[in-house]
């Protein structure tokens with residue numbers, strides 16, 4: 259499917275260089291235990307699948323500088339499609355001494371999961387990640403594909419931890435209903451306008467998934483990725499170099515969404531706390547963690563910017579203070595978020611049956627970022643050529659303002675960035691003229707303050723984004739209306755005290771969160787996920803000698819029929835409290851106690867009593 263082109267082929271892998279003062283190895287000790295990332299649905303709530311299918315089983319020992327592990331994939335013969343839902347279950351275990359590692363799983367070059375590992379203990383740790391992968395169904399249906407996993411690890415005299423990984427797919431032929439399904443009157447009317455011939459691509463509107471899938475999976479997914487010799491991700495080492503791939507798109511495509519996967523490492527692992535280069539130079543510091551604290555990942559088609567994202571700051575398990583992330587890892591560390599970029603308004607550029615260059619780059623990025631994307635395409639089965647044209651294209655540059663003031667090692671740095679854009683384009687399909695308008699914008703603020711001769715560092719970051727996608731038909735009637743709002747604030751305060759024997763003591767206080775609201779027709783989903791950590795550690799080099807830490811996490815998931823919340827508290831590597839409920843706490847306060855609500859927080863009429871009350875934002 260076309261040729262790939264990556265301007266930088268140099269893969270620089272720096273597992274533990276001296277210039278990474280904020281990446282550490284946890285002390286050994288502790289009993290064998292399970293690590294986890296808090297999310298929805300809890301595994302106890304998953305119904306039994308129609309069949310399970312093990313697709314990968316491999317041990318990652320000294321894999322650095324080796325090609326990724328590849329194994330053949332075929333769908334299960336025991337439960338043929340159509341599937342109403344597919345869940346990927348990633349199981350890993352490890353024992354010994356090891357750093358955290360980045361990893362990814364690709365099927366025919368299409369990324370299914372970006373993940374990072376937890377740092378093991380002498381007694382051993384294990385964890386399970388569940389991810390709904392129904393959106394990749396068109397690919398999961400195909401036999402004779404290669405499944406590839408990259409996890410570069412170092413095993414030698416010092417580092418003994420081998421990561422043993424098993425990946426299983428759980429297929430559901432018929433959605434096993436546990437949560438009562440409440441049909442959405444509006445959604446039932448706004449069924450996908452394209453009449454589909456094949457049964458597999460029927461609308462999922464009548465079969466709600468846990469993730470609230472309100473649309474059918476794409477018919478075709480094309481990877482925008484590297485050639486796979488060193489994993490399918492592109493390595494971005496600097497701002498000026500973008501990576502790209504030439505692809506050809508079927509001429510009957512009527513919808514396109516690009517799903518972007520990113521992770522940041524090396525000198526940009528903590529990009530949100532990088533000072534400007536002027537500060538580093540003036541103080542004669544030898545760190546390469548510079549370029550200020552703003553990054554933006556962008557996507558281009560034939561050189562024109564068509565999408566962008568300021569990524570959520572995922573903290574890996576060795577990051578900032580490894581004692582914070584055991585046994586509950588930081589938000590997104592096991593299941594890194596991917597970002598959807600609606601490209602339908604740009605179809606007019608690419609439906610000519612010719613090759614087009616899709617590129618990905620990082621504004622202000624320094625070594626190194628691992629980026630690639632999946633291009634999800636929906637095809638009009640009743641026509642061979644869809645005509646498309648852009649109508650409005652308003653995309654100014656991101657406005658970025660920077661302020662800095664410093665004297666010696668103390669100072670204050672401010673960055674404000676924002677962007678508002680609108681794109682409109684139409685496609686003539688067998689169902690008529692569909693016009694898609696995407697309006698989106700974000701605001702980003704980063705404030706950094708260094709005090710007490712640079713030993714007290716405060717980072718406060720705010721990010722807010724909104725996106726609206728509206729599709730109307732030829733008569734001007736609304737077909738789709740999607741609204742997404744996201745916020746991810748972050749605050750990190752670090753106080754470092756250095757001792758004569760070369761050890762130092764770091765006291766840290768972190769809070770970070772994700773608040774997300776997704777509205778599509780009458781389907782509403784909101785997630786509020788917040789984590790606070792406090793503690794100290796004594797460090798020599800990159801090894802933590804001792805310390806104390808506590809983390810609390812409050813998670814809530816609310817949609818039309820479900821209210822789920824979980825509050826967990828961990829201290830010094832152990833869970834000290836773990837409360838979860840399917841009752842809407844805030845509803846309990848606002849509505850009189852009634853018999854009509856069952857344990858799922860749903861009343862007998864079948865509509866949620868708490869919709870819109872949980873999140874005031």
Ligand SMILES: *[C@@H]1O[C@H](CO)[C@@H](O)[C@H](O)[C@H]1NC(C)=O
Pocket residue numbers: 649684686691692693732
């Ligand atoms: C499709 O609809 C848009 C507006 O909704 C209009 O501007 C465009 O001309 C239409 N295209 C055709 C080929 O009629």
Ligand SMILES: *[C@@H]1O[C@H](CO)[C@@H](O)[C@H](O)[C@H]1NC(C)=O
Pocket residue numbers: 667711
């Ligand atoms: C500040 O730190 C620098 C480098 O660590 C050191 O050389 C200098 O003496 C310190 N200044 C004060 C006032 O402590």
Ligand SMILES: *[C@@H]1O[C@H](CO)[C@@H](O)[C@H](O)[C@H]1NC(C)=O
Pocket residue numbers: 788789790810811812825
């Ligand atoms: C979670 O909720 C508890 C009790 O309501 C509160 O004490 C704690 O600070 C919260 N933690 C976070 C991370 O929001």
Ligand SMILES: *[C@@H]1O[C@H](CO)[C@@H](O)[C@H](O)[C@H]1NC(C)=O
Pocket residue numbers: 825826827835836837
């Ligand atoms: C969990 O519930 C118990 C009892 O209701 C309460 O004492 C504790 O503070 C709660 N913990 C969290 C983390 O919310």
